[in-house]
Amino acid sequence: MERTLAKIFEMLFSKVGELFLSKVMDQTADDAHNNVKNIKDFEVSLKTLQKKLKSLSARACDVEEEIRNAERSGRKKRKREVEEWLEQVKFIEEEVTELGSQVESQGFVTRLMDGGRAAKLTDEVDTLVEQSRNFGELVLDVSGNTGEILLANGMVGQAFHDNLERVLELLESGRVSSVGVYGMGGVGKTTLVKHINNRLVQQSHRRVFWLTVSREFSVTSLQDKIARLLGVELVDEDNEGERAARVHSVLSRMKNSVLILDDVWEYIDMLRVGCLISVECCRLIITTRSLKVCRQIRCQEVILVEKLGKDEAWKLFNETLGNEIALGSQVEEIAKSVAKLCDGLPLGIISVAGSMRGEASVHTWKNALSELKECVVRQEGMGEDEVFKVLKYSFDQLNRGNQSQNNEYNTLQLCLLYCSLYPEDYQILKEDLVRKFISEGLMDQRKSRRGQIHQGHSILEKLVNVCLLESVVFEEYVKMHDLVRGMALMIGEGRYMVRAGNYSLVEIPDEEEWTNGLEKVSLMMSGIKRIGDGISPDCPNLSTLVLCGSLLNTVTGSFFSKMQHLSTLDLCETDVTTLPDSICDLKFLKNLFLEFCSKLENVPYLGNMKALRELNLSYTAIEEVPRGLEELFNLKFLSLDVRTLKMLPRGLLLKLGNLQHLKLPFHNLVPIEEIENFKKLEEFSGGVESVSDFNRFVTSRVHDTCYRIGVGYSYTARYRFFELYNNELILCGVSLKDEKVSGEGVLYLTMIRCKGLSTCFVDDFPRLGDPTSLKRVNIESCGGIERILSSDHQDLLLPQISTLEDIVLVELEDLKGFVIAPVAPVKIVFSSLKRLAIYKCSKVGKLGLPVSSFPNLEYIEIEVCGEELQEIFEDDGRGSVTLPKLKKLILHELPGLKRVCKATMICNSIETIEIVQCPRLMKKLPLHLDVCPPPTLRVILAAQEWWELLEWDNPNLPQLLHPFLQLF
Numbered sequence: 001m002e003r004t005l006a007k008i009f010e011m012l013f014s015k016v017g018e019l020f021l022s023k024v025m026d027q028t029a030d031d032a033h034n035n036v037k038n039i040k041d042f043e044v045s046l047k048t049l050q051k052k053l054k055s056l057s058a059r060a061c062d063v064e065e066e067i068r069n070a071e072r073s074g075r076k077k078r079k080r081e082v083e084e085w086l087e088q089v090k091f092i093e094e095e096v097t098e099l100g101s102q103v104e105s106q107g108f109v110t111r112l113m114d115g116g117r118a119a120k121l122t123d124e125v126d127t128l129v130e131q132s133r134n135f136g137e138l139v140l141d142v143s144g145n146t147g148e149i150l151l152a153n154g155m156v157g158q159a160f161h162d163n164l165e166r167v168l169e170l171l172e173s174g175r176v177s178s179v180g181v182y183g184m185g186g187v188g189k190t191t192l193v194k195h196i197n198n199r200l201v202q203q204s205h206r207r208v209f210w211l212t213v214s215r216e217f218s219v220t221s222l223q224d225k226i227a228r229l230l231g232v233e234l235v236d237e238d239n240e241g242e243r244a245a246r247v248h249s250v251l252s253r254m255k256n257s258v259l260i261l262d263d264v265w266e267y268i269d270m271l272r273v274g275c276l277i278s279v280e281c282c283r284l285i286i287t288t289r290s291l292k293v294c295r296q297i298r299c300q301e302v303i304l305v306e307k308l309g310k311d312e313a314w315k316l317f318n319e320t321l322g323n324e325i326a327l328g329s330q331v332e333e334i335a336k337s338v339a340k341l342c343d344g345l346p347l348g349i350i351s352v353a354g355s356m357r358g359e360a361s362v363h364t365w366k367n368a369l370s371e372l373k374e375c376v377v378r379q380e381g382m383g384e385d386e387v388f389k390v391l392k393y394s395f396d397q398l399n400r401g402n403q404s405q406n407n408e409y410n411t412l413q414l415c416l417l418y419c420s421l422y423p424e425d426y427q428i429l430k431e432d433l434v435r436k437f438i439s440e441g442l443m444d445q446r447k448s449r450r451g452q453i454h455q456g457h458s459i460l461e462k463l464v465n466v467c468l469l470e471s472v473v474f475e476e477y478v479k480m481h482d483l484v485r486g487m488a489l490m491i492g493e494g495r496y497m498v499r500a501g502n503y504s505l506v507e508i509p510d511e512e513e514w515t516n517g518l519e520k521v522s523l524m525m526s527g528i529k530r531i532g533d534g535i536s537p538d539c540p541n542l543s544t545l546v547l548c549g550s551l552l553n554t555v556t557g558s559f560f561s562k563m564q565h566l567s568t569l570d571l572c573e574t575d576v577t578t579l580p581d582s583i584c585d586l587k588f589l590k591n592l593f594l595e596f597c598s599k600l601e602n603v604p605y606l607g608n609m610k611a612l613r614e615l616n617l618s619y620t621a622i623e624e625v626p627r628g629l630e631e632l633f634n635l636k637f638l639s640l641d642v643r644t645l646k647m648l649p650r651g652l653l654l655k656l657g658n659l660q661h662l663k664l665p666f667h668n669l670v671p672i673e674e675i676e677n678f679k680k681l682e683e684f685s686g687g688v689e690s691v692s693d694f695n696r697f698v699t700s701r702v703h704d705t706c707y708r709i710g711v712g713y714s715y716t717a718r719y720r721f722f723e724l725y726n727n728e729l730i731l732c733g734v735s736l737k738d739e740k741v742s743g744e745g746v747l748y749l750t751m752i753r754c755k756g757l758s759t760c761f762v763d764d765f766p767r768l769g770d771p772t773s774l775k776r777v778n779i780e781s782c783g784g785i786e787r788i789l790s791s792d793h794q795d796l797l798l799p800q801i802s803t804l805e806d807i808v809l810v811e812l813e814d815l816k817g818f819v820i821a822p823v824a825p826v827k828i829v830f831s832s833l834k835r836l837a838i839y840k841c842s843k844v845g846k847l848g849l850p851v852s853s854f855p856n857l858e859y860i861e862i863e864v865c866g867e868e869l870q871e872i873f874e875d876d877g878r879g880s881v882t883l884p885k886l887k888k889l890i891l892h893e894l895p896g897l898k899r900v901c902k903a904t905m906i907c908n909s910i911e912t913i914e915i916v917q918c919p920r921l922m923k924k925l926p927l928h929l930d931v932c933p934p935p936t937l938r939v940i941l942a943a944q945e946w947w948e949l950l951e952w953d954n955p956n957l958p959q960l961l962h963p964f965l966q967l968f
Contacts, residue, residue: 049125056092065596147208151472156315160188163192166303171258181193181285181288182287186387186391188346193262207258209226211225214263219272220503221504227247234247246274251282264286264293286299316353317336317353331365334366334368339353355394357465399413411459418442421546424485433456450706468480469484495517509523518541519543521542522546524547526547532556550574570591572596573597575599577599584608590614592615607629610634613634621644624645625649630655635658641685654677658680659680664687666687668686669687672693675697688711690711691740712731728748728749728750730751733753739756741767748774749777750778759787760786761789774801775804775805784814785814811840813842813843816843816845831854838865845866851903861888864894871901874901880905883907887911888911899921907934912941918943924951933960933963939966947965
């Protein structure tokens with residue numbers, strides 16, 4: 001019986017086991033089938049995601065380029081919604097890159113676990129694409145409603161003042177709609193009208209639009225320029241009439257406006273442009289060298305600007321000389337004779353006097369007088385513009401005491417001539433121009449690269465000092481007066497062909513114009529789209545060809561076939577998608593510039609271009625390092641910051657030992673041993689894996705290398721606030737709990753999503769190497785930080801804080817305050833601070849900032865913080881305090897803010913006030929203005945409801961501030 005039961009149980013368990021095993025096998029097969037399906041679904045999702053992301057990235061690239069072009073003028077700034085959108089695109093790109101890397105490294109498991117992540121990212125990409133369709137304008141007008149204050153030379157002579165007052169009186173009379181200001185070149189027309197512009201901007205309710213027309217213009221280009229000033233988008237309009245209607249529609253709504261057209265050379269049909277000139281709507285002021293042009297445009301009043309009289313000319317000459325060295329009586333008489341030879345032309349007087357600054361020797365002045373007399377006689381046939389005579393003299397004076405490079409012109413002269421390759425009235429960034437000087441071989445080849453950069457800036461300073469270049473836009477740019485440029489092109493005639501800035505030029509110049517003697521050709525910013533087959537200019541001596549900023553999308557191979565000695569080819573910011581293989585046959589090519597060719601996906605084999613010294617491929621669309629790059633042993637400059645680049649081949653950099661400048665994408669982390677290999681490296685930008693790698697880089701530097709280094713894989717490109725190579729360190733996703741950074745020499749520090757930090761940021765400074773040279777701190781999304789300083793910090797512990805010029809705090813969820821119970825030493829600590837910015841810190845409450853401790857503060861930007869932030873500056877017992885340098889006060893979305901400061905804040909240098917969505921802010925303008933309106937004021941941006949409820953001590957203030965007001 002027992003055996004029978006045992007057998008039954010054995011059979012039963014066997015059957016159950018078989019059934020269980022069968023079920024398990026079936027389930028395993030089902031799971032395997034499902035897993036295979038999941039993997040396939042994931043791979044499809046990932047491919048879909050990558051395809052959509054590529055389209056989104058291309059759109060972001062276009063947006064960046066459009067914004068960058070608009071911001072060049074200095075009159076536009078990007079919208080915040082657009083800036084945030086670009087940041088989100090960068091973040092999504094990082095997320096997708098990280099997901100792809102995880103799949104490659106972890107394989108099967110990740111594919112199963114992250115299937116939903118790919119779909120989620122795809123939805124986010126779709127959302128961003130949809131957002132981009134609703135932007136409208138990408139940029140805003142920086143200058144506000146009334147126009148821009150323009151830098152201008154001083155007014156000399158009674159006639160100048162009389163003309164100024166006459167034009168203003170005509171405009172105020174309400175009877176004149178158009179005024180023509182005419183006179184010979186260099187006589188001061190533009191200076192006069194700049195002063196008119198500034199008076200209108202400062203003292204009237206008019207909107208003033210300034211536009212330089214120049215010799216090369218078309219109705220379409222003029223419409224585009226006016227549209228940009230008005231904030232109108234014409235990119236979708238091709239028909240001239242429709243474009244004119246669009247311009248007119250906007251301009252007609254801007255009552256009481258003034259349009260100033262400077263440097264008009266020929267008749268302009270204002271109706272074709274879209275500008276209906278009238279007393280009620282838009283009045284017109286033009287400057288021209290021709291009375292005939294004034295009459296053709298039907299100016300109701302014309303004003304002749306005449307030369308300066310003898311006494312006025314001497315006054316201007318003497319003022320330009322300056323009083324650094326007192327002139328003896330004999331020298332002064334000679335100087336008066338020199339001034340007389342300038343024939344009362346202000347531009348000539350300024351340029352000649354500039355060239356004689358600091359000279360006190362009688363012999364030098366006698367020689368100058370003799371040479372100027374000879375020049376005036378010799379150049380008598382130069383043309384109707386007499387100012388050319390003295391400008392040529394000033395150019396010749398550059399050779400005084402300077403060694404020539406080629407027995408004809410010296411370095412100063414060659415650099416000035418190079419500036420003529422840019423379009424008329426173009427504002428040239430000094431940093432870019434100096435790098436072009438280096439590429440062209442104009443700097444001392446014996447110097448290091450940094451030494452050449454210093455030499456280049458020194459040369460620009462000299463050219464500005466002698467008044468042959470003009471420093472503009474915060475002295476970061478230079479420009480040539482059109483007459484100086486004309487003189488330079490005249491000197492380069494036969495060797496230079498320049499059609500720069502002429503978008504109406506849609507075809508490459510005929511081969512007959514490409515003469516054998518040509519050395520430099522500039523078709524910069526032209527309308528040429530295609531260089532087709534059969535065009536082969538015979539230019540054996542051509543060394544420099546500049547096509548940057550043109551609309552070029554296609555270049556055929558034959559074009560370069562007879563340019564055997566081409567040394568520099570600049571195709572930056574064009575629409576080229578591929579390069580012809582014939583480029584690789586340019587055996588003497590030293591510089592190939594392709595930066596911001598955002599559609600360029602393929603580059604031919606480069607290995608044969610052994611002479612290449614500089615290669616710039618940054619911000620192109622290539623996905624792989626060009627073939628043959630490792631064979632370019634003579635490269636000194638390599639810029640390869642390409643966000644689409646998939647991989648940087650290991651060992652590539654080891655073969656390029658002569659590099660002085662290296663710029664790489666941050667997402668391709670560089671093995672530190674390859675960077676340590678460079679003995680000549682002076683400028684480096686790129687990403688490394690760890691803090692220890694950064695420390696190795698800093699300690700291994702043979703030269704004083706300037707760097708911009710990102711540590712951590714997820715570095716985001718949005719933090720490109722500064723010029724490169726300012727010793728900037730970006731820590732992203734790094735844990736600093738057990739790390740110490742070699743921070744000595746770091747000027748700019750950015751920390752994003754870092755862990756292991758103290759509750760008080762300054763407590764971490766010992767771990768950051770006590771960077772005593774620190775200028776900027778940017779902290780974003782670093783949890784745990786509750787404050788920046790505490791009352792425990794004494795002056796001896798904070799020497800590094802005293803150098804800070806810029807503090808930016810973004811999305812610090814635990815930040816409660818800036819300074820807790822500030823003590824006396826804090827007043828010294830922030831003496832250098834220029835900018836304080838706090839964004840999206842929801843818990844921040846008591847900032848604890850003593851207003852009197854920030855004498856150099858220029859910008860206050862606080863946006864999107866919580867209810868607890870009620871006051872920005874602490875009252876330190878004074879009835880009033882002064883922020884003498886404050887330019888910008890920006891307060892956005894601060895629901896709890898009651899006041900900026902209990903004390904009265906006097907800010908007479910203020911340029912911009914933006915107060916938006918601060919509902920509890922007291923019904924008083926937060927700043928006291930001694931002079932109203934301040935001469936620096938540009939714009940007040942405010943919510944209409946808040947502005948209308950403001951209480952005023954002086955009832956006239958609203959009317960005085962109205963011209964600067966933009967209401968939501």
